[in-house]
Amino acid sequence: MEDVAEAAIDHALRSGAEFADLRMESFLGTVIVVMDGMTKTITTMVERGCGIRAFVDGGWGFAVCNDLGIGVVREAAEKAAKLARVSRDKAKVRFKIDEAPSNRKKDVYPCRVQPSSVPVSDKLGLAMGFDKSMGSVDERVVSRNTRYEDYEGKRVVANSFGSLVVTDEWWTLASCSAWARADGIVQRGHESVGNVGGYEVVQSGEAAEIGVKAAAQAIRLLDSKPVPAGKFTCVLDNRMTGMLAHEALGHACEADTVLAGASVLEGMQGKRVATEAVTLVDDPTIANTFGYFAYDWEGVKSTRHTLIDKGVLSGLMHSLETSSRMGVPADGAGRAESYSTPPIVRMSNTFIAAGDVKKNELIEEVRDGMLIVGAQYGYVDPAKGQFMFKCDEAYRIVRGEIGQRYRDAILSGLVLEALHGVTDVADDFVLTDPGYCGKSGQDARTTDGGPHIRVENMLVGGLA
Amino acid sequence: MSTVSELADLTVGIVERFGGLTFDILVTQNRAATAEVEKGSMKQAASVMDSGVAVRVFDRGSPGFAYCSGHAVADIDKAAELAVSQARAGVPDPDFKGLPVAENVTFRQGLYDKSIASLQPDEAVDMLLTLTDVAGDDKRISSVNAGLMVAVGEVALRNSNGLSLNQGMTSFDVFSETVARDGDMMFSGLDYASSRRLERSSLETVGRSAREHAVRGLVQKKIETGDLPVVMDPLASGYVLAQAVGGGVNAESVQRKRSYLSGKLGEKIGAEGFSVLDDPTVEWAVGSTSFDGEGTPSLKKSVIESGVLKSYLHDSYTAGKDSIESTGNSSRGDAVWSYRSPPSISFSNLVVAKGDATTEEMIRDTGRGVYLRLTFDNPNLATGEFSGLMMESYLIEHGELGDTIRQATVGIGLVDMFSRIDMVGKESRSAFGVDTPAIRISSAKVGGSA
Incomplete structure (x- = not known):
C-alpha cells in the first residue's frame, strides 16, 4: 500500500496539484x-479503498476509488x-497550504486479542450472554437489543510534504x-462499553455489567x-457534563466552522466565555480511550488542546488548511471517517477539567433544582449558537435532597451564555461515554466527560 | 447494466456452491459527484466511485451478511464464505419464513434521470454557484455555505428463489446554510432540496429561503412557558413525522413491543383530518422504487386514514412472523442503494394528506401561538413522547408571523399531537422523506426562557 500511496502523491503533483494527500485503507x-435471544444480523465488512485530495490555490479536488491497484489509484x-x-477557477478566497513537518511513522494501537482471531461463534456467544443478562434482571423487561462491533484495519496517510504515517488500528464496542x-408504559434503558483495542475490551469486568445496567435503568x-x-x-x-463540553463549546471551537463564518465564537479569542471554574480540553493523546489517536488523518502529530482556560477562550482545533489560513502551527485535529471522505476538523476526548468541590456539596446547596443523569444524544447549531441535549434520567432536588424521578428531560442553552452559569465544579473526574460524533455526514469515534458540575438557570424542556 | 447483472449471476453461483441455503445478493455500481461552497467561495469538487457486493445468507432462519467493496471475485468469494459461516454459527429462527419469490414487477417511472448521469463537474459547480449568489444577495448575509451532490447507481438483486431484478437510480441534493449578522446578533437560515431528478428550480428556492430565514432570525424575542397552539412548517412536521409515524409503524419495533403504536392497529390515534400514505410510486421522490430491498414489488398503502392506524410497515421477516404479505418496506439504505448494510425496515415516501388552508390562513386563524420551522429532535418511540428544541421558530401574534423566538422548547405526547391536528395546509413539500403540508397542533407545552 505504501508504494502505491507515494506513487499516487507524485502523480497528483505531476498532474498540477500544489499540495496532495491521501488516505488508503484496508479493513x-x-x-x-x-x-x-435471536440473531438479528451478523455483518462482516471486507473493505478497501483510497481517497486522494489535490489542492490548487484555494481550490480542492477529491477523488475516491475502492480498488488499490496502481492504475486505478x-x-x-x-x-x-x-x-x-x-x-480553483471559481474560488474567490485564495490561500496556500503551509508546509508541515514530514512525519514518517508507524503507529500500532495496543491490542491483546485481534478481533479477526476470534471465531464469529464466540462473538455471537458474547452478545447472547449480554442478552441473557438483561432478561435476568426483572420479568418486566419485555425486549432486548445487543450490538457488538469490531474494527481491524490498516490506514496509510501520505502527503506531498513527505509524510507517510501507517496506523494499525483496532477498536471494539458493545452496547445493550x-x-x-408495566401498566401500559414502556421505558428504555441503555449502556455501552468501547475502546481502541481488541476483543479484550468487551471481556472486561466493566463490560460484563452493561446488560444488567441497561435493564436496571x-x-x-x-x-x-x-x-x-x-x-x-x-x-x-459526568456524562451530561461531557455532553455540555462537547456540544456547548467544543463544536464552536472547530476552526473550519469558524472560517466558514458559522461559529458564534468567531472573533472571541482571548475573551471570557465561561466562569473561572471552567477549563475545557480536547485531548486525543490520552491512551486507552475511544477518542485516541497519535497522528491525525492528515499525518500531523496529535496534541492536547486547551480550548477554554479558566473561563477564557484560548484556542481552536485545526486541520492543515485552517492552521495555514489562520497562521498557526498545525495541531493534528484533521480527521476523516474513512478513505471515502475528506478530513475535517474534529474533536477526540473532550472534557471539563476537575475542580475541588465534593459532589455531595454541589447537590446539598441546591434549594430547588434538578440532578441530570446520563446523556442520550445532543446537537448544536454553532451559527445560531443554540444547543440541546437529551438526558437519560432527571431527579428533582429540593433543599439538597434528591426526589422525584423524571424522564426525557431536554436541556437547551445558548453557546455564549451556557458556561457563564457554572457555579461549581466537583473533583470526581471521569471520561465516560464512548460514541460517535456526527459532522458534515461523517462519524468520528469520540468520548467526553468531566466531573459533576452545577449550572444556574438552565432551560429544561418537557411535557409537563 | 450488464456489469452488475453478470456479476450478480456469478455471485449466485458462488453462494450456491455451499448448498442448501436461502440467500440474496445485491451488486451495486455507484458514483457520486459533489461540490461545496464555504463562506461564499467555491471550496471543493469531489468524485466518488463506490461499487460493492452484499451477500445475505440464512441457515434455518439464522442470518449472516457480509459485503466487500469493489467487484474483485476473490473478495466476493471471501464475503460469501463469511456470510455462510456466520449463518451456520447462529441459532435457528422458526419465525423466518423465507425470502420473496419472483413476481411480476411494475417498473416505475421517475427513478433515473439521464441528465444527472451526464452532468459534468463544472456544470455542478456552476449550479451550486447560482444557488450561492441567490443565498448571499443581502448586505446582512455574512456567509453562505452550500453543497450539491448528484449520485447515479445501478443495482442487481438476486435470491435463492430465482428472483432476478435490476434497477437504475439517480439522486440530486442541494443545501444551503446561510448566516446573517447585524452587530452582535447572528442567525443561520437552512434549507435543502432532494429529488431523483435534477431540479434546477430548487437552486433559486433553496437559496432564497436560506437567505430570508437567516435575516429574519436577527430580530429575536424570549417567550414565557405555557400551552400554545403550534403551527408546524413542513420542515418541522416532516422531521418529526418521519420518526413518529415512519419509525412508530416499523413492524420490527411493533412486534417487539418497543413502539408506542404496538397493539393500536385499527384504533383511532389521530384527528379526522390526519391521513398518511406510504407511497413508493411517486415520480422522482427519493424513496421511490419499483421493488424493495428484498425484491418485493413496491406498493402504495394507507398507514393512517382519517386518524385510524391502518397498517404497519413490514419486510419479509416480520410479515412471515405475522403470517401476512410483506408490505415491501425492506430498505437498502440511501436513495441510491448501498451494499454496506443488511436490509432493514423503512418507509419509502410518507405522504401526508393535504387540507385546504393556506399558510397565511393558518397563522391568521391561530391568533397567538408559535410557528415551528425547524427541530432536530427525535421522539421517544417507546413512550410515544416528543420533547425538543425549537431550533427555529416564530411567535404568532395578532394573527401575524412575528419575531424569531430565542431559545425555547416544545413537548407533547405523539398521540395527543396527532389528535390535536385541527388545521392542515394545502401546499406540500418534501422534507426528510415525508411529503407534508404545514399542520397545526391546537395545544402543546412550550418551554420559554423569558
Whole structure:
C-alpha cells in the first residue's frame, strides 16, 4: 500500500496539484445485532479503498476509488488534480497550504486479542450472554437489543510534504438496550462499553455489567414522570457534563466552522466565555480511550488542546488548511471517517477539567433544582449558537435532597451564555461515554466527560 | 447494466456452491459527484466511485451478511464464505419464513434521470454557484455555505428463489446554510432540496429561503412557558413525522413491543383530518422504487386514514412472523442503494394528506401561538413522547408571523399531537422523506426562557 500511496502523491503533483494527500485503507469489521435471544444480523465488512485530495490555490479536488491497484489509484490522483482546478477557477478566497513537518511513522494501537482471531461463534456467544443478562434482571423487561462491533484495519496517510504515517488500528464496542413494560408504559434503558483495542475490551469486568445496567435503568424509569418545563439550577453528572463540553463549546471551537463564518465564537479569542471554574480540553493523546489517536488523518502529530482556560477562550482545533489560513502551527485535529471522505476538523476526548468541590456539596446547596443523569444524544447549531441535549434520567432536588424521578428531560442553552452559569465544579473526574460524533455526514469515534458540575438557570424542556 | 447483472449471476453461483441455503445478493455500481461552497467561495469538487457486493445468507432462519467493496471475485468469494459461516454459527429462527419469490414487477417511472448521469463537474459547480449568489444577495448575509451532490447507481438483486431484478437510480441534493449578522446578533437560515431528478428550480428556492430565514432570525424575542397552539412548517412536521409515524409503524419495533403504536392497529390515534400514505410510486421522490430491498414489488398503502392506524410497515421477516404479505418496506439504505448494510425496515415516501388552508390562513386563524420551522429532535418511540428544541421558530401574534423566538422548547405526547391536528395546509413539500403540508397542533407545552 505504501508504494502505491507515494506513487499516487507524485502523480497528483505531476498532474498540477500544489499540495496532495491521501488516505488508503484496508479493513475488516464485524457488527452483530442480537434481539430477544435471536440473531438479528451478523455483518462482516471486507473493505478497501483510497481517497486522494489535490489542492490548487484555494481550490480542492477529491477523488475516491475502492480498488488499490496502481492504475486505478493514479487515475484517481489525476481526477483529483483536475477537480482542484475546476474548484480553483471559481474560488474567490485564495490561500496556500503551509508546509508541515514530514512525519514518517508507524503507529500500532495496543491490542491483546485481534478481533479477526476470534471465531464469529464466540462473538455471537458474547452478545447472547449480554442478552441473557438483561432478561435476568426483572420479568418486566419485555425486549432486548445487543450490538457488538469490531474494527481491524490498516490506514496509510501520505502527503506531498513527505509524510507517510501507517496506523494499525483496532477498536471494539458493545452496547445493550432494554425495554421494560408495566401498566401500559414502556421505558428504555441503555449502556455501552468501547475502546481502541481488541476483543479484550468487551471481556472486561466493566463490560460484563452493561446488560444488567441497561435493564436496571429501564426498570427504574417505569416509575418516572414527564419532566416539567422551565428554568432550573441543574447539577449535571459526568456524562451530561461531557455532553455540555462537547456540544456547548467544543463544536464552536472547530476552526473550519469558524472560517466558514458559522461559529458564534468567531472573533472571541482571548475573551471570557465561561466562569473561572471552567477549563475545557480536547485531548486525543490520552491512551486507552475511544477518542485516541497519535497522528491525525492528515499525518500531523496529535496534541492536547486547551480550548477554554479558566473561563477564557484560548484556542481552536485545526486541520492543515485552517492552521495555514489562520497562521498557526498545525495541531493534528484533521480527521476523516474513512478513505471515502475528506478530513475535517474534529474533536477526540473532550472534557471539563476537575475542580475541588465534593459532589455531595454541589447537590446539598441546591434549594430547588434538578440532578441530570446520563446523556442520550445532543446537537448544536454553532451559527445560531443554540444547543440541546437529551438526558437519560432527571431527579428533582429540593433543599439538597434528591426526589422525584423524571424522564426525557431536554436541556437547551445558548453557546455564549451556557458556561457563564457554572457555579461549581466537583473533583470526581471521569471520561465516560464512548460514541460517535456526527459532522458534515461523517462519524468520528469520540468520548467526553468531566466531573459533576452545577449550572444556574438552565432551560429544561418537557411535557409537563 | 450488464456489469452488475453478470456479476450478480456469478455471485449466485458462488453462494450456491455451499448448498442448501436461502440467500440474496445485491451488486451495486455507484458514483457520486459533489461540490461545496464555504463562506461564499467555491471550496471543493469531489468524485466518488463506490461499487460493492452484499451477500445475505440464512441457515434455518439464522442470518449472516457480509459485503466487500469493489467487484474483485476473490473478495466476493471471501464475503460469501463469511456470510455462510456466520449463518451456520447462529441459532435457528422458526419465525423466518423465507425470502420473496419472483413476481411480476411494475417498473416505475421517475427513478433515473439521464441528465444527472451526464452532468459534468463544472456544470455542478456552476449550479451550486447560482444557488450561492441567490443565498448571499443581502448586505446582512455574512456567509453562505452550500453543497450539491448528484449520485447515479445501478443495482442487481438476486435470491435463492430465482428472483432476478435490476434497477437504475439517480439522486440530486442541494443545501444551503446561510448566516446573517447585524452587530452582535447572528442567525443561520437552512434549507435543502432532494429529488431523483435534477431540479434546477430548487437552486433559486433553496437559496432564497436560506437567505430570508437567516435575516429574519436577527430580530429575536424570549417567550414565557405555557400551552400554545403550534403551527408546524413542513420542515418541522416532516422531521418529526418521519420518526413518529415512519419509525412508530416499523413492524420490527411493533412486534417487539418497543413502539408506542404496538397493539393500536385499527384504533383511532389521530384527528379526522390526519391521513398518511406510504407511497413508493411517486415520480422522482427519493424513496421511490419499483421493488424493495428484498425484491418485493413496491406498493402504495394507507398507514393512517382519517386518524385510524391502518397498517404497519413490514419486510419479509416480520410479515412471515405475522403470517401476512410483506408490505415491501425492506430498505437498502440511501436513495441510491448501498451494499454496506443488511436490509432493514423503512418507509419509502410518507405522504401526508393535504387540507385546504393556506399558510397565511393558518397563522391568521391561530391568533397567538408559535410557528415551528425547524427541530432536530427525535421522539421517544417507546413512550410515544416528543420533547425538543425549537431550533427555529416564530411567535404568532395578532394573527401575524412575528419575531424569531430565542431559545425555547416544545413537548407533547405523539398521540395527543396527532389528535390535536385541527388545521392542515394545502401546499406540500418534501422534507426528510415525508411529503407534508404545514399542520397545526391546537395545544402543546412550550418551554420559554423569558
